Amino acid sequence: MASTLEEVARLAGVSRSTVSRVINNHPNVRPEVRKRVWEVIQRVGYQPHAAARSLVTNRTQVLGLVIPRGLVTLFSDPFFPILIRGVADVCTARRYHLMLSFFSDPLQQEELYRRALRSRLLDGVILSGAPLDDPLVPWLLQDNTPFVIAGRYPDERVTYVDVDNIGGARMAVEHLLRLGHRRIATITGPLTMMAGQDRLEGYRQALLSRGIPLNDALIVEGDFTEEGARVAMQRLLPQRPTAVFVASDTMAVGAMKAIREAGLHIPDDIAVVGFDDLPIASVVEPPLTTVRQPIERMGAMATEMLIGLVEGTITGPQHIILPTQLIVRASCGSL
Amino acid sequence: MASTLEEVARLAGVSRSTVSRVINNHPNVRPEVRKRVWEVIQRVGYQPHAAARSLVTNRTQVLGLVIPRGLVTLFSDPFFPILIRGVADVCTARRYHLMLSFFSDPLQQEELYRRALRSRLLDGVILSGAPLDDPLVPWLLQDNTPFVIAGRYPDERVTYVDVDNIGGARMAVEHLLRLGHRRIATITGPLTMMAGQDRLEGYRQALLSRGIPLNDALIVEGDFTEEGARVAMQRLLPQRPTAVFVASDTMAVGAMKAIREAGLHIPDDIAVVGFDDLPIASVVEPPLTTVRQPIERMGAMATEMLIGLVEGTITGPQHIILPTQLIVRASCGSL
């Protein structure tokens, strides 16, 4: 049967305040008293009642990770498991529980918001993968709920951690330019998302810095899925690009399929560069040149920042951009 | 600013008990009072404090889904997303929050157990994918924590919902027998798991019911991964089976790879039958004959049963076995 702090106090022959001081590592308890209390705690297997603590402290030690996607999408995009691992590891290390939420239905979203956040079930929320017009951010701002976005957000009040999408995409395209390519296409991410826009911006900057004018026929929007990119690549092939920058590895795999289905060779006929450095990048044939983004570290850092906001060690909005890195493999070819 | 029940009471000109009766849909409130209270609740956006309710009711409205796997395995096996969807949908419909937990490290498991369950953070737990020697079940039994296993468990005290693995496997192998096969191999699931054992038992029953003796050289244990099954199939090929029953679709994909890599044809040289009817079954070439298990429904039913235990509408252990169904596609061939 679950025991209470009062029972531990009785068994240890001290007051409830002393037991509370012991389990919360407060000073001002004699060592032999502290030891005696711990022994009772272990003997009866006492564990503090989460709700009772939460009622007083206004903390639950539970963080939410909200990904406004349908479940199937969540599990089929390898980006999210890696992000979630970064988040989960920090939660474990910092003794927070993680509640993972996913949905694609706006009605469901409002319901979750009201119940989970307004009932003070969560100390704070990490938001990832949301389109720019998602209503959750204005709600969170209005309610003063601690939250962090894994990804950039164009509002100074928002705390976020992102990777250098613009710089990474620029690096990738500059590499293709150094290899001599001039007719470089791109399959973008969804332009409703910051990452989609940023990676397109990097592509633009690289071309314009070499005085190469943009060609709309070489730019096709993708949806971050493999199949979507296969279709997008099919639309690019008649334009005869010699290279393509694809805004995620998952989509690059789809583009590579379309290229092969057209009887063309990678990289001899079309050089391919992706973005992410997911595990699949080194498994495909030929191995994919890509921009490495530290997904797991982004998840970990978002979590640390959120805990900082929750515990008051961080005040005011923070913006962190993590560096990206070009990983050259065989898919882009060489000089 | 978050409002309290007392504030709603003051604004509505009633007592706190009346407000509590209104939000909990108790009778014995005059309709015009009930209406007035609801209007105040909406105006101030009141949401009950989860911890305060929980402290009194001993309920949190939070269920745990525990899958003792590493994160990467969890996300790469298509079984779990479908199960999770079944669980999540019922949680949403029944207004429970779902906390998803995953781990592969025993130390981490004990830590989670102690903190989440013993602190009364969760109303109950659904357990899935655990090996038979996992220590979590004895802990849960000892503590009288409500829990349900998605999968069969050999202990009468345990409430579980499973699919008819024995019957399904038997169906699959009987189908191969009807097609004239006599040299039928099998790649089992892990025999540390009930599902692994049951699907092997179904294979055995089908063969023995036709007076065909078991041949150990035609039985290889797999680990429910595609790569593991590819290696297992390589070990079976020298035995020249004319057919193979593979204990999951994911493994069947691996087996098919090994068959093709050996220059053999499916189903002409070796007929293949899987188990699951995952989405991939109808996408591979040739489309996979398989046993359909209602994964999502299993998740949904496990959740309903757990809620029944939590809310007291179910007392004592329950055991439900959901029917399986043979789905004939091209991989098994025909008469």
Place this chain on the structure above:
DNA sequence: GAGCGGTTTGGGAGCGCTCCCAAATATTGT
């Protein structure tokens, strides 16, 4: 031994809600 300062300890109060039971009010029957 007395006084002072620092440390340790204990018990009341309150966090926001639900439940219980007595009081107040309304309804029905004679």
Place this chain on the structure above:
DNA sequence: ACAATATTTGGGAGCGCTCCCAAACCGCTC
């Protein structure tokens, strides 16, 4: 109009903990 019964309402108490402040204790100095 009055009595009996049913319905509605309100306020105290407690769920298990943390915090606060006063009391008790200890050690040191004169």
